[in-house]
Amino acid sequence: MSENEQKEQPRRRQARGERRIAQLLEAAANVFCTTGYTAASTNAIAREAGVSPGTLYQFFPNKEAIAIELGERLMHEMRETYGEALAPVDPATPLEEAVGAAVDRFIAFNCDHPVFFALMHGPDLPGRITEEHDALHATLLARVEDLLGSLLPDASPADLTRTAQVCLSVHKAGLELVLAHEGAERDAYVRELKDVLIRYLEPLVGDRLGRPAAVTTTRSA
Amino acid sequence: MSENEQKEQPRRRQARGERRIAQLLEAAANVFCTTGYTAASTNAIAREAGVSPGTLYQFFPNKEAIAIELGERLMHEMRETYGEALAPVDPATPLEEAVGAAVDRFIAFNCDHPVFFALMHGPDLPGRITEEHDALHATLLARVEDLLGSLLPDASPADLTRTAQVCLSVHKAGLELVLAHEGAERDAYVRELKDVLIRYLEPLVGDRLGRPAAVTTTRSA
DNA sequence: GACAAACACGAGCGGTCGCTCGCATTCTGG
DNA sequence: CCAGAATGCGAGCGACCGCTCGTGTTTGTC
Numbered sequence: 461m462s463e464n465e466q467k468e469q470p471r472r473r474q475a476r477g478e479r480r481i482a483q484l485l486e487a488a489a490n491v492f493c494t495t496g497y498t499a500a501s502t503n504a505i506a507r508e509a510g511v512s513p514g515t516l517y518q519f520f521p522n523k524e525a526i527a528i529e530l531g532e533r534l535m536h537e538m539r540e541t542y543g544e545a546l547a548p549v550d551p552a553t554p555l556e557e558a559v560g561a562a563v564d565r566f567i568a569f570n571c572d573h574p575v576f577f578a579l580m581h582g583p584d585l586p587g588r589i590t591e592e593h594d595a596l597h598a599t600l601l602a603r604v605e606d607l608l609g610s611l612l613p614d615a616s617p618a619d620l621t622r623t624a625q626v627c628l629s630v631h632k633a634g635l636e637l638v639l640a641h642e643g644a645e646r647d648a649y650v651r652e653l654k655d656v657l658i659r660y661l662e663p664l665v666g667d668r669l670g671r672p673a674a675v676t677t678t679r680s681a
Numbered sequence: 682m683s684e685n686e687q688k689e690q691p692r693r694r695q696a697r698g699e700r701r702i703a704q705l706l707e708a709a710a711n712v713f714c715t716t717g718y719t720a721a722s723t724n725a726i727a728r729e730a731g732v733s734p735g736t737l738y739q740f741f742p743n744k745e746a747i748a749i750e751l752g753e754r755l756m757h758e759m760r761e762t763y764g765e766a767l768a769p770v771d772p773a774t775p776l777e778e779a780v781g782a783a784v785d786r787f788i789a790f791n792c793d794h795p796v797f798f799a800l801m802h803g804p805d806l807p808g809r810i811t812e813e814h815d816a817l818h819a820t821l822l823a824r825v826e827d828l829l830g831s832l833l834p835d836a837s838p839a840d841l842t843r844t845a846q847v848c849l850s851v852h853k854a855g856l857e858l859v860l861a862h863e864g865a866e867r868d869a870y871v872r873e874l875k876d877v878l879i880r881y882l883e884p885l886v887g888d889r890l891g892r893p894a895a896v897t898t899t900r901s902a
Numbered sequence: 903g904a905c906a907a908a909c910a911c912g913a914g915c916g917g918t919c920g921c922t923c924g925c926a927t928t929c930t931g932g
Numbered sequence: 933c934c935a936g937a938a939t940g941c942g943a944g945c946g947a948c949c950g951c952t953c954g955t956g957t958t959t960g961t962c
Contacts, residue, residue, distance in 0.1 A: 472800060474908060474959065496721060496804055512911045517709075517951065519909095549944060583717055583804045625858060626873045634852035645843075652847045659880040695929065695938060723920060733941045738921065740939095 481519050484509045485533065488526045489575040496525055498584040524529055524586040527579060531592050532577050538569055555665060559657050563631065567638055567650055574639060581632065611665040623664070630634070631654055684739065687857045702740050707728045710796040718748055719805040738861065743805040748800060752813050755797050759790055776886060779828070780878050788859055788871055798860060802853065820847055832886040844885065851877055 473481075487509035491500040501521050508518040518525045542565045570577050579585070580593045604624035610621065634653030638646055696701075710722040710816035724742050724764045727737040741747045742798065791798050798805065801814045825845035855874030861865055 472908070472960095476909065476959080480909080498807055512910065512956080513951075514953080515910050521951095523950065584789060585722055604813045622869055622873060626855075626870070628879060629854040629858050630851055634847070635849040637850050648843055649847075652843060656847060656851060656877065656881045659884060663880060674947090693930095693938070697929080697939065701939080724916080724918095734921075735942065736940050742921095744920065900929085 477519065479510075480511065480515065481529075482521060484511070484516060484526070484585075485530050485601055489573075490529070490531070492582075493578050495576045496578060496584070497582050497586070497589075502526075524588060527586060528588050528592075530575065531579050531589050533591065534573055534579070535596070537573075538576075542566070542569055555611075555661060556654075556658050559653050559661070560592065563634075563650065563654050563657070566631070567635065567653075570635055570639060575641060597628065601625065604628065608661075615664075623661075626660070628656060630660070685756075698740065699899070701730075701732065702735065702750075705732070705737060705740060706730060707773050710794075713748065713751070713803075714796045714799050717799060717804050717805070718807070718810075718883055723747075730745075739758060748807060749813075751796065751807050752800050753802070754816070755794055756813065758794075759812065763769060763787070763790055763812050776832075776882060777875075777879050780882070781875050784855075784875050784878065787852070788874075789857065791856055791860060798856065818849065822846065825849065829882075836885075844882075847881070851881070 484505065488500070488505045491505050491508055495504075500523075502516055503513050505526065508514045509516070514528075533663070562662070579589060580596070598615070601624050605620050606629050608615070608620050608623055615623075631653070634649065634656065638649045638653065641649055702798070709721070710728045713730055721744075723737055724734050726747065727734045730737070736746075737819065741750070746890050800810060801817070806814070822842070825848050826841050829841050829844055833852075836844075852874070853871065853875065859870045859874065861897050862870055
């Protein structure tokens with residue numbers, strides 16, 4: 461085990477190969493979307509892409525690598541398109557606006573790439589994808605915690621984490637509802653999701669005028 | 682195909698058989714809980730129960746039947762234990778109390794039977810279990826709609842349905858969070874879940890004194 | 903045009919899974 | 933006590949899945 465570096469020596473790809481890869485990833489997205497990761501068979505992905513199983517394995521070492529590459533491309537696109545959606549929020553923006561904007565961006569991305577939800581929240585994913593999801597979750601959690609922390613300087617870290625977790629979970633639930641509907645109904649669910657979050661957070665932050673955030677229930681019992 | 686009634690002619694079961702069935706169902710619950718339905722192998726269930734695969738198939742015609750029987754027993758127990766948790770609510774009870782009681786009961790049941798969540802919300806379930814879930818969901822939806830309808834006589838049916846859907850989705854998300862924690866942290870998440878629901882609903886129902894339910898956002902755009 | 907590398911194919915290998923079947927053992931009614 | 937039903941076993945069948953491999957085709961380079 462001295463220097464058998466089998467480091468990925470990126471094979472010389474022809475344009476044809478890159479096209480095939482994109483084609484295969486798109487096919488994989490479709491199949492993952494409709495059947496989930498585990499139930500999706502590599503043969504089915506190859507068939508969907510109109511190629512043979514052998515061709516698929518010309519470009520991906522195994523099934524997991526397909527999901528990983530897909531996940532990484534989605535992550536990259538998300539950071540590129542909406543990367544600054546998670547940027548520190550100007551504390552001057554009203555809560556409604558901040559929540560509304562964040563929700564809108566995430567909803568839009570997930571509507572454009574429904575496979576993202578399947579890959580991130582699927583139940584039987586390979587370890588590597590779970591890591592990606594956990595990393596994203598941790599990032600979002602930290603962002604929300606920071607935002608909440610700047611609004612609730614007196615809250616304990618544990619309370620902050622919990623509140624942020626609740627926000628993300630509620631968001632995920634709402635996203636699921638939104639994706640399950642279309643057109644006007646979908647828009648209505650987006651409104652509801654925003655309302656849930658805003659009404660949950662509003663009593664905590666008051667209207668940020670120094671009012672001691674009238675909570676009706678005891679925290680950290 | 683005139684009268685080949687292969688109707689389940691319930692085989693004469695001995696006490697031993699009933700014991701085996703219970704044993705197998707408990708083993709199945711464990712395996713389903715940890716690996717999910719699809720990934721659970723019948724051989725693994727048999728091994729967990731300490732019997733041979735053949736013995737398992739002495740009592741269940743196939744893998745799906747195990748999940749179905751398990752689901753039906755859970756449903757039955759739920760209706761028996763908490764059946765009246767869904768009973769029409771006395772309109773005099775304050776919202777907080779009604780929500781709190783309903784949440785507490787569902788949380789308690791799901792904590793006692795974690796396999797219930799796995800079977801109801803798993804992603805790759807057989808058709809029959811999906812039917813059970815849908816039936817339960819429809820029942821709960823109707824209950825919540827009724828309750829909301831009595832509090833919001835002016836809301837359109839579509840709005841009622843949507844609001845009820847949001848309540849159930851939020852509840853599911855909260856349940857997931859609660860099940861992921863233990864002890865004091867778990868209790869804290871229960872509190873949060875109740876707060877989310879109460880704060881979401883409170884502006885809609887006002888405090889039921891004829892106040893026109895000051896909503897801050899437009900509904901049915 | 904020649905040569906190698908990249909690309910494409912699809913039969914099929916090894917493995918797992920749901921499930922079966924023949925046979926042994928235990929229980930139960932008469 | 934014994935015939936037959938119920939229970940129990942576990943090797944293994946057929947199907948499918950992830951993946952490989954030998955072979956043939958296309959593409960880039962000189």
